[in-house]
Amino acid sequence: MINFDNILKGFLDKDGKLKLWPAKQDKKLAAIKYLATKFAVNREYTEKEVNEILRANHTFNDHQLLRRELFEKGFLDRTLNGAKYWKSSKNPAA
Numbered sequence: 001m002i003n004f005d006n007i008l009k010g011f012l013d014k015d016g017k018l019k020l021w022p023a024k025q026d027k028k029l030a031a032i033k034y035l036a037t038k039f040a041v042n043r044e045y046t047e048k049e050v051n052e053i054l055r056a057n058h059t060f061n062d063h064q065l066l067r068r069e070l071f072e073k074g075f076l077d078r079t080l081n082g083a084k085y086w087k088s089s090k091n092p093a094a
Contacts, residue, residue, distance in 0.1 A: 004034045018058040021065065029073065035066060036075040039087045050076070050085045 005012065007030045013019045018035065022028045038053050039045070045053070047067075054063040070076040071085075078085045 002030075002033065004030065004037075008034060013059060016057075018066075019060060021060060021062070028069070032066075032069050032073050032075060036070060036087065039076065041087050041089075043086065045085045047082055047085065 008018070008022075008027065011018060011020050011022055011027065011031060012034075018031055022031055035054065035057060038057050039050075050067055050070075051063045054066045058066060067076075067085075071078055074088055074090050076085050077088045077090075
């Protein structure tokens, strides 16, 4: 299991919420991997549910950025119209 507390030190608040969006690519990827752990395998989510999970796990008020990053980095898949999301079974590129 990845120790995100060490990797994202300074980016997580005391409640484990992402409080800042990292500038460096390796930290951004770690942040996205961390957020991906908040989604269950073999479960579909509506866009609203994805947004709620992301809002509950960050404090800088940009769930759209986080949702887009999860999709673009291959951690979440979605239908063409974006109505349904699910945790990707692919192994996202590091």
